[in-house]
Amino acid sequence: xxxxxxxxLAFFCILLATLPVAGESLRIKAGCLFPLTGPGALxxxxxxxxxxxxxxxxxxxxxxxxxxxxVIVEDTRSKSLRSLQIARRLIDEDRVxxxxxxxxxSVARAVSGLARDEEVFFIGTDHASPALTSEDLHPYYFRxxxxxxxxxxxxAKYIRETYGNRSEPVKIAFIGPDYEYGYQAWDDxxxxxxxxxxxxxxxxxxxxxxxxxxxxxxxxxLLRTDADIVVNGQWGLDFVTFVKQAAQLGxxxxxxxxxxxxxxxxxLLAELENDMPLGLVLSARHHVNWPPTxxxxxxxxxxxxxxxxxxxYAAQGAYAGIxxxxxxxxxxxxxxxxxxxRESLEHLTLSLPEDPDGFRSKMDPVNHQILQVQAIGKTIFxxxxxxxxxxxxxxxxxxxPESWPTFKNGS
Amino acid sequence: MLTAVAIAVxxxxxxxxxxxxxxxxxxxxxxxxxxxxxHGGFYALGAxxxxxxxxxxxxxxxxxxLTYLIIPLAxxxxxxxxxLLVERGILRFMYGRDxxxxxxxTYAIFLILEDVTxxxxxxxxxxxxxxxxxxxxxxxxxxxxxxxxFLIIAVAIAVGAALxxxxxxxxxxxxxxxxxxDREVSKALGINVTLFFTVTFVIGATLGALxxxxxxxxxxxxxxxxxxxxxxxxxxxxxxxxxxxxxxxxGALIVGFSRAxxxxxxxxxxxxxxxxxxxxxxxxxxxxxFALAESRKI
Numbered sequence: 001x002x003x004x005x006x007x008x009l010a011f012f013c014i015l016l017a018t019l020p021v022a023g024e025s026l027r028i029k030a031g032c033l034f035p036l037t038g039p040g041a042l043x044x045x046x047x048x049x050x051x052x053x054x055x056x057x058x059x060x061x062x063x064x065x066x067x068x069x070x071v072i073v074e075d076t077r078s079k080s081l082r083s084l085q086i087a088r089r090l091i092d093e094d095r096v097x098x099x100x101x102x103x104x105x106s107v108a109r110a111v112s113g114l115a116r117d118e119e120v121f122f123i124g125t126d127h128a129s130p131a132l133t134s135e136d137l138h139p140y141y142f143r144x145x146x147x148x149x150x151x152x153x154x155x156a157k158y159i160r161e162t163y164g165n166r167s168e169p170v171k172i173a174f175i176g177p178d179y180e181y182g183y184q185a186w187d188d189x190x191x192x193x194x195x196x197x198x199x200x201x202x203x204x205x206x207x208x209x210x211x212x213x214x215x216x217x218x219x220x221x222l223l224r225t226d227a228d229i230v231v232n233g234q235w236g237l238d239f240v241t242f243v244k245q246a247a248q249l250g251x252x253x254x255x256x257x258x259x260x261x262x263x264x265x266x267x268l269l270a271e272l273e274n275d276m277p278l279g280l281v282l283s284a285r286h287h288v289n290w291p292p293t294x295x296x297x298x299x300x301x302x303x304x305x306x307x308x309x310x311x312x313y314a315a316q317g318a319y320a321g322i323x324x325x326x327x328x329x330x331x332x333x334x335x336x337x338x339x340x341x342r343e344s345l346e347h348l349t350l351s352l353p354e355d356p357d358g359f360r361s362k363m364d365p366v367n368h369q370i371l372q373v374q375a376i377g378k379t380i381f382x383x384x385x386x387x388x389x390x391x392x393x394x395x396x397x398x399x400x401p402e403s404w405p406t407f408k409n410g411s
Numbered sequence: 412m413l414t415a416v417a418i419a420v421x422x423x424x425x426x427x428x429x430x431x432x433x434x435x436x437x438x439x440x441x442x443x444x445x446x447x448x449x450h451g452g453f454y455a456l457g458a459x460x461x462x463x464x465x466x467x468x469x470x471x472x473x474x475x476x477l478t479y480l481i482i483p484l485a486x487x488x489x490x491x492x493x494x495l496l497v498e499r500g501i502l503r504f505m506y507g508r509d510x511x512x513x514x515x516x517t518y519a520i521f522l523i524l525e526d527v528t529x530x531x532x533x534x535x536x537x538x539x540x541x542x543x544x545x546x547x548x549x550x551x552x553x554x555x556x557x558x559x560x561f562l563i564i565a566v567a568i569a570v571g572a573a574l575x576x577x578x579x580x581x582x583x584x585x586x587x588x589x590x591x592x593d594r595e596v597s598k599a600l601g602i603n604v605t606l607f608f609t610v611t612f613v614i615g616a617t618l619g620a621l622x623x624x625x626x627x628x629x630x631x632x633x634x635x636x637x638x639x640x641x642x643x644x645x646x647x648x649x650x651x652x653x654x655x656x657x658x659x660x661x662g663a664l665i666v667g668f669s670r671a672x673x674x675x676x677x678x679x680x681x682x683x684x685x686x687x688x689x690x691x692x693x694x695x696x697x698x699x700x701f702a703l704a705e706s707r708k709i
Contacts, residue, residue, distance in 0.1 A: 037534045038634050178682065206678045213630035213639075214428075217421040217674040220554055224413050224675075237536050241631040244540055249548065249555045 026067035028329050031090030032101040032318070033083050033111060034126075036075035040236055042267055043103045043126055047318035048073050049307045053299070054322035067329045069322050072096065078103065080110040087111050091118050097335045098123055100321045103314065105129035105181045115140045121341065123324055125317035128261060128285070129181045130188060133369040133404065140338075142345050142368040144324045144361075145317035146285045148185045148261050153405055154374035154398035155231070155260030156192030158281065159200075161396070163228065169199035173225050173255075175218055175242075176233025178207040185233045185261060191407050203227035212238060215245045222251060230255045235262035240271050243280075252277045259283070260376060267312035269379075269388040276379055276390040283376040283392075286316035288385055290375045290395055291356035299353035310385055316354050320361070320370070323350055356397070364404035371400035416552045418671045424560045426667025427567035428626055433644035434570065434659050435618030441654030442591055442611040444510060448517040449497060450619045451641030452524025456493050457620025458636060459528050461485040462537035462627040475545040478628075482542065486624035490617025493524070498612040506608070521637065529634055536631045543628040563625050570618070574656050587611070646685050650692045652699030661700055665692070 032051065034044030051071050058066050072094055076083040083102065090096045091114075099115055100123040102108040108127040115122035116138040124132060124143035128151070133143060163170040174189070176182030186205065193200050203225040206218045219242075222230055230251070234242050239262065246252060257280045262268075264282030288300045288310045299319070303311040327348060332340035346365035354372065355361055361372045377392030385391060436450045464485045465478050497520055505516055546558035578584035590597045590607045597604050623636070630636075647666055651658025666685050673684040680687075692700060 037529070041534050204678075206674075207681070209682055211633060211635060213633065213636060214626075216557075216560070216629070217417075217425070217671055218678070220417045220421055220556075221675050221678070223554060224417060237631055237633060240536070240538075244538065244631075245629075248540070248544060248557060 026329065026334060028067050028069045028098065028325055028335060029072075029094065029096045030069055030098040030100050030123075030322070030325060031072045031074065031087070031094055031096040032125075032321075033074055033076045033086055033090075033099065033107075034101045034318075035078040035103055036073070038077050040078050040103045043236070043312060043314035044073075044075070044101075046267075046303075046307070046312045046315040047101060047126060049303060050311065050315035050317075050319040051322055052306065053302055053315075054319045058322070058326050061326075065330060066326050069325055071100075071322070073101075076102070076107060078107060080107050083107045084110050084114055087114050088118075091120050096120065097329075098325050100325070101125050101318065102127050105132070106179055108132055109136055109180075112136055112138070112141050119338065121325075121338070121345070123321045125321035126314045127181075130184050131180060133364075133367040134406075137368060139342055142324070142348075142363065142370075144320040144350075144363075144370045145313075146372045146374060147369050148181065149188045149369075149405060150372070150374055150400055151261035151283060151285075152185055152188040153192050153401075154283065154376055155258065156189055156196060156198065157398055158258070158260070158376050158396060159193065159229065160196055160198045164198060169201045170229065171201045171203040171225075171227045173202070173204040173206070173222055173227035173230045174233065175206040175208070175222065175230060177210045177212075177235075177238060179210055182207065182233045186231075189231060189260075192405075195407075208238075210238065213241060215242045216249065219246050219249050219251050222246075223249065223254060227255055230257055232257060232259040232263060233261065234259070235265070236268075239263055239268050243268075243272060243277070244275055247275060247277055252280065256281065260374075261285075262313075264377060264392050265313050266310050266385065266388065269390060269392075270310070270385075273387055273389050276388075278379050278381065278390065280379045281376060282379060283374060284313045285372075286311070286313040286354045287375060287377070287392060289382075289391055289393075290377070291354070291373075293353075293355075293357055295351075295355075296353040310388075316352065320350060320352050323352070324348055359399070367404035367406075369404050371404065373400065374398045413552060413554065414675050417554055418668065418675050420551055420554070420556055420560075421674065422664075422668035422671035423564055424556075424667075425670055426663040427564040428622065429643060429647050429667055430567045430660055430663035431563070431570060431625060432619065432622035432640050433647040433663060434574065434656060435615035435622070436644050437648040437651070437654055437656060437659040438574070438618065439612055439615035440648070441656075442587065443506075443608055445502070445513045445517065446510065446653075447615070448514060448641055449520035449524060450517075450615070450644060451637035451639075452521045452528075453490060453493055453616040453619035454623040454640045454644075455528050455632075455637035456489040456524060456623065457486045458623030458627045458630075458632045459532050459537060460489040460620070461624035462539040462632040463532060465539035465541060465628065466537065469539070469541045475541050478539075478542040478545075482624050482627070483621065486621040487617060489624070490620035491613055493620070494613035494616030495609070497616070498609050502612065503605070503608070521641070525634070525637055528637075534634055536633045537627075538631050539628050541628070557629070559628060563629075566621075566625060570621075571656070571660055578656070643685065646689045649699055650689055652696075652701035655699070655701035658699055658701030 036044040074086045098121045103126045105127040128148040130149045174186045260283045264284040328344040331344035348363040349360045378394040380393040382391035439447045543559040548555040647662035651662030669688045673681040
């Protein structure tokens, strides 16, 4: 056998070894970080259920060339250092193609920094701070749940529609968690109000710590203001605690309460049951009763069958995250070429249960933030989704802009 | 005027909670010279036991009035059981060891108690608002306050007074002061020092549990509340002087009013305010307001 023949044979063998076997589907390995214990654990548990649903959905799409996603879920306990250690292990030992998940924005910033250094894609599914898609942004970070900025943009429009015709400026007090998410939310709301020309005055700003157990001094202080609206930035258990204490002290009788990002989450409506006051203006990144489409109804029902409860909005984010990975890798033709995957993610469009008819969630190619519709509703009596007794209704719908909104200073 | 009222009432309410939560800590330090970090664990156990028991009881649909009996009972059970287990099971083998070692030992116990609460009650939150709701609210110059808040203030005053009277005007209190002054001489006089240590530790643990149990109807009981309170309680007893019950009362008032003042006047600095006050006091009185550098005092 000549040297040329041997070389050809060797090349042929290598080629055979690297080609996928006929019929074998492309597989993606993802490592998802969620809090599964401690505060925020429900979001992690819901995300885990949603990942299963997404995997099932992808199985049905396998004949159409969709890759399957193998997912390792790890418990972060909402702690940054622990999350970093887990993420490092997922990258070094498990060799994951994607990191995903993370509920807390501060934890997400830490994980995002590692993803940048290690050049591994990080698909954010449940945190919402604009910092990750602005000053922290890097080529390996993408977020597939609605960001706080879009919630605040919708909130600013809601305030303008409701109070814009008054002769005097609307007085707004803000209370939010004392970390980056809260400050960003308030900053964005003010900027959108200014941008759209809404005249407003700040009647007070309050920053209780995350996982505060006693809001009563802040509620007393809010009661002393002459605010028309109190905009609240709490989420999860903090929101439940705040609402219970505020209801007892009569805050909702005196001020219009609004929470545009997380207060309308189903999990909170279920937790509060009859204690959820009527007439609060709330929103969330996904609603079990909006949009009223067959796709959303099926997702919600499938989740309930799997988990025995209705989903919080975290489920939708995790579901979207798995589909986003599959779509991107499918379009890129595999997991090997990171530039092609990035390009694919930057031009990603997804049809999700949370999309109303005729709309597809789409990625902003510059800021790597998915753009989705935001629905804001009022709390009304509705016991169709037990154990919640009060749901959102009387919806106002806000479509996203063509691209991720930025402000004059570039942020 | 309204701001002053809000600061006064909120400050007093916060101080009462802090005093109830920290007085057991200072009592144990004063008598046993143990900086008991596990105190946060007793607080959490008390809060969880009370919230769980109140929740269980209210599901029966019976009158809420009985919950005011259930809350101290829950604290008593949680405090006595856990206090006895910790003191008899671990600490009695450590007496006489270095204070720093005791800090590490009690820190380990604290971590164990944190996990015990998670094992028993899980990681979800417990809310038992019924006792606070049932008493309703009263208006103080137009600002609504829960009557329950004033109940906590009254209990804090009662606990402080009871401790003062017991320590200064009863035979047991005087014997305790002798034990504090000199263990060896006390033993020589026939005082059962071991029993005094056990009883003191159990009372301290029960007071911690009572702090948690009484607060439970006003807060959401979640994992981590023990860690939150131990930091605050240390600030209170360091300001007042470690081992001094009067100091704990004064420390609680200082921290309570400063926090309330910052919440109402300059909210962004509220969390920082506690440490600012502590640093300011320690700069002037390094051993706290009531403590003497070289002697034990209670």
